[in-house]
Amino acid sequence: MRSQFRFHNLSNKNMSFADVYHHIETFMKQNPQAQYRLMIGTDSQVHRKFTRFVTGIVIRREGHGVWACLKKHEVKRRIEHLHEKVSTETLLTEEVAQLFTAKRKQKLLQIIMPYIDEGSSFTFEGHLDVGKGQRNKTKIYVEEMMARLKVYGMKARVKPDSFVASSYANRYTK
Structure with missing residues:
Protein backbone atom coordinates (compact mmCIF):
# COMPACT_ATOMS: atom_id res chain seq x y z
CA MET A 1 0.00 0.00 0.00
CA ARG A 2 2.72 2.49 0.98
CA SER A 3 4.45 2.13 -2.38
CA GLN A 4 1.15 3.29 -3.89
CA PHE A 5 1.25 6.65 -2.06
CA ARG A 6 0.84 9.60 -4.43
CA PHE A 7 2.12 13.04 -3.53
CA HIS A 8 1.64 16.44 -5.13
CA ASN A 9 2.46 20.12 -4.81
CA LEU A 10 1.74 23.18 -6.90
CA SER A 11 4.34 22.21 -9.53
CA ASN A 12 4.11 18.41 -9.61
CA LYS A 13 1.12 16.11 -9.52
CA ASN A 14 0.93 12.38 -8.95
CA MET A 15 4.49 11.90 -7.63
CA SER A 16 5.64 8.55 -6.30
CA PHE A 17 7.73 8.48 -3.14
CA ALA A 18 10.78 7.85 -5.36
CA ASP A 19 9.99 11.16 -7.11
CA VAL A 20 9.63 12.94 -3.76
CA TYR A 21 12.92 11.54 -2.50
CA HIS A 22 14.66 12.61 -5.71
CA HIS A 23 13.36 16.17 -5.28
CA ILE A 24 14.61 16.26 -1.67
CA GLU A 25 18.02 14.89 -2.67
CA THR A 26 18.32 17.41 -5.53
CA PHE A 27 17.27 20.28 -3.23
CA MET A 28 19.96 19.35 -0.70
CA LYS A 29 22.65 18.92 -3.35
CA GLN A 30 22.05 22.51 -4.53
CA ASN A 31 23.63 23.76 -1.28
CA PRO A 32 25.19 20.96 0.79
CA GLN A 33 26.75 23.45 3.23
CA ALA A 34 23.37 24.45 4.68
CA GLN A 35 21.33 23.35 7.69
CA TYR A 36 18.41 21.12 6.72
CA ARG A 37 15.24 20.07 8.50
CA LEU A 38 13.24 17.21 6.97
CA MET A 39 9.77 17.47 8.51
CA ILE A 40 6.65 15.32 8.21
CA GLY A 41 3.29 16.15 9.74
CA THR A 42 -0.41 15.38 9.33
CA ASP A 43 -3.57 17.33 10.05
CA SER A 44 -7.22 16.50 9.53
CA GLN A 45 -10.61 18.08 9.07
CA VAL A 46 -13.97 16.47 9.74
CA HIS A 47 -16.38 17.18 6.89
CA ARG A 48 -20.07 16.37 6.58
CA LYS A 49 -19.66 12.75 5.42
CA PHE A 50 -15.93 12.06 5.68
CA THR A 51 -12.70 13.02 7.41
CA ARG A 52 -9.83 14.33 5.28
CA PHE A 53 -6.23 13.80 6.40
CA VAL A 54 -3.32 15.59 4.74
CA THR A 55 0.30 14.63 5.35
CA GLY A 56 2.97 17.14 4.41
CA ILE A 57 6.66 16.53 3.72
CA VAL A 58 8.84 19.63 3.93
CA ILE A 59 12.60 19.91 3.44
CA ARG A 60 13.73 23.27 4.75
CA ARG A 61 17.07 24.86 4.04
CA GLU A 62 17.32 27.19 7.04
CA GLY A 63 17.07 30.76 5.84
CA HIS A 64 17.13 29.75 2.17
CA GLY A 65 13.86 28.17 1.12
CA VAL A 66 11.86 24.97 1.17
CA TRP A 67 10.60 22.21 -1.06
CA ALA A 68 7.33 20.62 0.02
CA CYS A 69 4.62 18.21 -1.07
CA LEU A 70 1.61 16.50 0.42
CA LYS A 71 -0.54 13.40 0.35
CA LYS A 72 -4.29 13.28 0.99
CA HIS A 73 -6.18 10.44 2.64
CA GLU A 74 -9.92 10.30 3.28
CA VAL A 75 -11.92 8.16 5.67
CA LYS A 76 -15.53 7.80 4.59
CA ARG A 77 -16.94 8.73 7.99
CA ARG A 78 -16.76 11.53 10.50
CA ILE A 79 -14.01 10.87 13.05
CA GLU A 80 -15.12 12.89 16.03
CA HIS A 81 -13.37 11.16 18.93
CA LEU A 82 -10.28 13.29 19.57
CA HIS A 83 -7.93 10.43 20.48
CA GLU A 84 -8.84 8.47 17.35
CA LYS A 85 -8.33 11.56 15.18
CA VAL A 86 -4.94 12.49 16.70
CA SER A 87 -3.83 8.85 16.68
CA THR A 88 -4.73 8.50 12.98
CA GLU A 89 -2.83 11.71 12.17
CA THR A 90 0.21 10.28 13.95
CA LEU A 91 -0.18 6.92 12.16
CA LEU A 92 -0.21 8.63 8.76
CA THR A 93 2.91 10.59 9.70
CA GLU A 94 4.55 7.33 10.81
CA GLU A 95 3.69 5.63 7.50
CA VAL A 96 5.44 8.36 5.51
CA ALA A 97 8.37 8.45 7.97
CA GLN A 98 8.93 4.72 7.38
CA LEU A 99 9.54 5.44 3.70
CA GLU A 118 31.34 24.43 8.42
CA GLY A 119 27.95 24.25 10.16
CA SER A 120 26.00 21.94 7.87
CA SER A 121 23.34 19.86 9.64
CA PHE A 122 20.35 17.57 9.10
CA THR A 123 17.42 16.84 11.43
CA PHE A 124 14.46 14.52 10.90
CA GLU A 125 11.31 15.87 12.57
CA GLY A 126 7.75 14.69 13.10
CA HIS A 127 5.23 17.48 13.50
CA LEU A 128 2.18 16.68 15.61
CA ASP A 129 -1.05 18.65 15.64
CA VAL A 130 -1.21 18.54 19.44
CA GLY A 131 -0.23 21.08 22.05
CA LYS A 132 0.76 21.26 25.70
CA GLY A 133 -1.13 24.49 26.41
CA GLN A 134 -3.52 24.56 29.36
CA ARG A 135 -6.53 25.13 27.09
CA ASN A 136 -5.49 22.62 24.44
CA LYS A 137 -7.79 19.57 24.46
CA THR A 138 -5.01 17.43 22.96
CA LYS A 139 -2.53 18.01 25.81
CA ILE A 140 -3.35 14.61 27.36
CA TYR A 141 -2.10 12.89 24.17
CA VAL A 142 1.18 14.78 23.71
CA GLU A 143 3.51 12.30 25.43
CA GLU A 144 1.93 9.25 23.75
CA MET A 145 2.17 10.73 20.24
CA MET A 146 5.70 12.09 20.78
CA ALA A 147 6.87 8.65 21.94
CA ARG A 148 5.44 7.05 18.80
CA LEU A 149 7.44 9.37 16.51
CA LYS A 150 10.67 8.99 18.47
CA VAL A 151 10.62 5.27 17.61
CA TYR A 152 11.31 6.32 14.00
CA GLY A 153 14.30 8.44 14.96
CA MET A 154 12.31 11.64 14.62
CA LYS A 155 12.55 14.73 16.75
CA ALA A 156 8.89 15.15 17.75
CA ARG A 157 7.53 18.70 17.63
CA VAL A 158 4.22 19.98 19.03
CA LYS A 159 2.35 23.27 18.72
CA PRO A 160 3.47 25.99 18.24
CA ASP A 161 6.60 24.39 16.67
CA SER A 162 4.78 21.80 14.54
CA PHE A 163 3.99 24.04 11.58
CA VAL A 164 4.03 21.27 8.95
CA ALA A 165 0.95 19.75 10.60
CA SER A 166 -0.70 22.82 12.09
CA SER A 167 -0.14 25.19 9.16
CA TYR A 168 1.03 23.57 5.88
CA ALA A 169 -1.09 20.39 6.00
CA ASN A 170 -3.96 22.21 7.70
CA ARG A 171 -4.33 24.54 4.72
CA TYR A 172 -5.21 21.59 2.46
CA THR A 173 -7.66 19.77 4.74
CA LYS A 174 -10.55 22.15 4.02
Missing part, protein backbone atom coordinates in the same frame (compact mmCIF):
# COMPACT_ATOMS: atom_id res chain seq x y z
CA PHE A 100 12.68 7.30 4.78
CA THR A 101 14.59 4.11 5.47
CA ALA A 102 17.95 4.11 7.24
CA LYS A 103 19.62 3.76 3.83
CA ARG A 104 17.75 6.76 2.41
CA LYS A 105 18.49 8.94 5.45
CA GLN A 106 22.15 7.89 5.24
CA LYS A 107 22.27 9.04 1.59
CA LEU A 108 20.91 12.43 2.62
CA LEU A 109 23.44 12.68 5.44
CA GLN A 110 26.28 11.90 3.01
CA ILE A 111 25.34 15.02 1.02
CA ILE A 112 26.09 17.31 3.97
CA MET A 113 28.80 15.26 5.71
CA PRO A 114 31.78 16.99 4.04
CA TYR A 115 30.48 20.32 5.39
CA ILE A 116 29.68 19.42 9.02
CA ASP A 117 32.70 21.39 10.28
Whole structure:
Protein backbone atom coordinates (compact mmCIF):
# COMPACT_ATOMS: atom_id res chain seq x y z
CA MET A 1 0.00 0.00 0.00
CA ARG A 2 2.72 2.49 0.98
CA SER A 3 4.45 2.13 -2.38
CA GLN A 4 1.15 3.29 -3.89
CA PHE A 5 1.25 6.65 -2.06
CA ARG A 6 0.84 9.60 -4.43
CA PHE A 7 2.12 13.04 -3.53
CA HIS A 8 1.64 16.44 -5.13
CA ASN A 9 2.46 20.12 -4.81
CA LEU A 10 1.74 23.18 -6.90
CA SER A 11 4.34 22.21 -9.53
CA ASN A 12 4.11 18.41 -9.61
CA LYS A 13 1.12 16.11 -9.52
CA ASN A 14 0.93 12.38 -8.95
CA MET A 15 4.49 11.90 -7.63
CA SER A 16 5.64 8.55 -6.30
CA PHE A 17 7.73 8.48 -3.14
CA ALA A 18 10.78 7.85 -5.36
CA ASP A 19 9.99 11.16 -7.11
CA VAL A 20 9.63 12.94 -3.76
CA TYR A 21 12.92 11.54 -2.50
CA HIS A 22 14.66 12.61 -5.71
CA HIS A 23 13.36 16.17 -5.28
CA ILE A 24 14.61 16.26 -1.67
CA GLU A 25 18.02 14.89 -2.67
CA THR A 26 18.32 17.41 -5.53
CA PHE A 27 17.27 20.28 -3.23
CA MET A 28 19.96 19.35 -0.70
CA LYS A 29 22.65 18.92 -3.35
CA GLN A 30 22.05 22.51 -4.53
CA ASN A 31 23.63 23.76 -1.28
CA PRO A 32 25.19 20.96 0.79
CA GLN A 33 26.75 23.45 3.23
CA ALA A 34 23.37 24.45 4.68
CA GLN A 35 21.33 23.35 7.69
CA TYR A 36 18.41 21.12 6.72
CA ARG A 37 15.24 20.07 8.50
CA LEU A 38 13.24 17.21 6.97
CA MET A 39 9.77 17.47 8.51
CA ILE A 40 6.65 15.32 8.21
CA GLY A 41 3.29 16.15 9.74
CA THR A 42 -0.41 15.38 9.33
CA ASP A 43 -3.57 17.33 10.05
CA SER A 44 -7.22 16.50 9.53
CA GLN A 45 -10.61 18.08 9.07
CA VAL A 46 -13.97 16.47 9.74
CA HIS A 47 -16.38 17.18 6.89
CA ARG A 48 -20.07 16.37 6.58
CA LYS A 49 -19.66 12.75 5.42
CA PHE A 50 -15.93 12.06 5.68
CA THR A 51 -12.70 13.02 7.41
CA ARG A 52 -9.83 14.33 5.28
CA PHE A 53 -6.23 13.80 6.40
CA VAL A 54 -3.32 15.59 4.74
CA THR A 55 0.30 14.63 5.35
CA GLY A 56 2.97 17.14 4.41
CA ILE A 57 6.66 16.53 3.72
CA VAL A 58 8.84 19.63 3.93
CA ILE A 59 12.60 19.91 3.44
CA ARG A 60 13.73 23.27 4.75
CA ARG A 61 17.07 24.86 4.04
CA GLU A 62 17.32 27.19 7.04
CA GLY A 63 17.07 30.76 5.84
CA HIS A 64 17.13 29.75 2.17
CA GLY A 65 13.86 28.17 1.12
CA VAL A 66 11.86 24.97 1.17
CA TRP A 67 10.60 22.21 -1.06
CA ALA A 68 7.33 20.62 0.02
CA CYS A 69 4.62 18.21 -1.07
CA LEU A 70 1.61 16.50 0.42
CA LYS A 71 -0.54 13.40 0.35
CA LYS A 72 -4.29 13.28 0.99
CA HIS A 73 -6.18 10.44 2.64
CA GLU A 74 -9.92 10.30 3.28
CA VAL A 75 -11.92 8.16 5.67
CA LYS A 76 -15.53 7.80 4.59
CA ARG A 77 -16.94 8.73 7.99
CA ARG A 78 -16.76 11.53 10.50
CA ILE A 79 -14.01 10.87 13.05
CA GLU A 80 -15.12 12.89 16.03
CA HIS A 81 -13.37 11.16 18.93
CA LEU A 82 -10.28 13.29 19.57
CA HIS A 83 -7.93 10.43 20.48
CA GLU A 84 -8.84 8.47 17.35
CA LYS A 85 -8.33 11.56 15.18
CA VAL A 86 -4.94 12.49 16.70
CA SER A 87 -3.83 8.85 16.68
CA THR A 88 -4.73 8.50 12.98
CA GLU A 89 -2.83 11.71 12.17
CA THR A 90 0.21 10.28 13.95
CA LEU A 91 -0.18 6.92 12.16
CA LEU A 92 -0.21 8.63 8.76
CA THR A 93 2.91 10.59 9.70
CA GLU A 94 4.55 7.33 10.81
CA GLU A 95 3.69 5.63 7.50
CA VAL A 96 5.44 8.36 5.51
CA ALA A 97 8.37 8.45 7.97
CA GLN A 98 8.93 4.72 7.38
CA LEU A 99 9.54 5.44 3.70
CA PHE A 100 12.68 7.30 4.78
CA THR A 101 14.59 4.11 5.47
CA ALA A 102 17.95 4.11 7.24
CA LYS A 103 19.62 3.76 3.83
CA ARG A 104 17.75 6.76 2.41
CA LYS A 105 18.49 8.94 5.45
CA GLN A 106 22.15 7.89 5.24
CA LYS A 107 22.27 9.04 1.59
CA LEU A 108 20.91 12.43 2.62
CA LEU A 109 23.44 12.68 5.44
CA GLN A 110 26.28 11.90 3.01
CA ILE A 111 25.34 15.02 1.02
CA ILE A 112 26.09 17.31 3.97
CA MET A 113 28.80 15.26 5.71
CA PRO A 114 31.78 16.99 4.04
CA TYR A 115 30.48 20.32 5.39
CA ILE A 116 29.68 19.42 9.02
CA ASP A 117 32.70 21.39 10.28
CA GLU A 118 31.34 24.43 8.42
CA GLY A 119 27.95 24.25 10.16
CA SER A 120 26.00 21.94 7.87
CA SER A 121 23.34 19.86 9.64
CA PHE A 122 20.35 17.57 9.10
CA THR A 123 17.42 16.84 11.43
CA PHE A 124 14.46 14.52 10.90
CA GLU A 125 11.31 15.87 12.57
CA GLY A 126 7.75 14.69 13.10
CA HIS A 127 5.23 17.48 13.50
CA LEU A 128 2.18 16.68 15.61
CA ASP A 129 -1.05 18.65 15.64
CA VAL A 130 -1.21 18.54 19.44
CA GLY A 131 -0.23 21.08 22.05
CA LYS A 132 0.76 21.26 25.70
CA GLY A 133 -1.13 24.49 26.41
CA GLN A 134 -3.52 24.56 29.36
CA ARG A 135 -6.53 25.13 27.09
CA ASN A 136 -5.49 22.62 24.44
CA LYS A 137 -7.79 19.57 24.46
CA THR A 138 -5.01 17.43 22.96
CA LYS A 139 -2.53 18.01 25.81
CA ILE A 140 -3.35 14.61 27.36
CA TYR A 141 -2.10 12.89 24.17
CA VAL A 142 1.18 14.78 23.71
CA GLU A 143 3.51 12.30 25.43
CA GLU A 144 1.93 9.25 23.75
CA MET A 145 2.17 10.73 20.24
CA MET A 146 5.70 12.09 20.78
CA ALA A 147 6.87 8.65 21.94
CA ARG A 148 5.44 7.05 18.80
CA LEU A 149 7.44 9.37 16.51
CA LYS A 150 10.67 8.99 18.47
CA VAL A 151 10.62 5.27 17.61
CA TYR A 152 11.31 6.32 14.00
CA GLY A 153 14.30 8.44 14.96
CA MET A 154 12.31 11.64 14.62
CA LYS A 155 12.55 14.73 16.75
CA ALA A 156 8.89 15.15 17.75
CA ARG A 157 7.53 18.70 17.63
CA VAL A 158 4.22 19.98 19.03
CA LYS A 159 2.35 23.27 18.72
CA PRO A 160 3.47 25.99 18.24
CA ASP A 161 6.60 24.39 16.67
CA SER A 162 4.78 21.80 14.54
CA PHE A 163 3.99 24.04 11.58
CA VAL A 164 4.03 21.27 8.95
CA ALA A 165 0.95 19.75 10.60
CA SER A 166 -0.70 22.82 12.09
CA SER A 167 -0.14 25.19 9.16
CA TYR A 168 1.03 23.57 5.88
CA ALA A 169 -1.09 20.39 6.00
CA ASN A 170 -3.96 22.21 7.70
CA ARG A 171 -4.33 24.54 4.72
CA TYR A 172 -5.21 21.59 2.46
CA THR A 173 -7.66 19.77 4.74
CA LYS A 174 -10.55 22.15 4.02
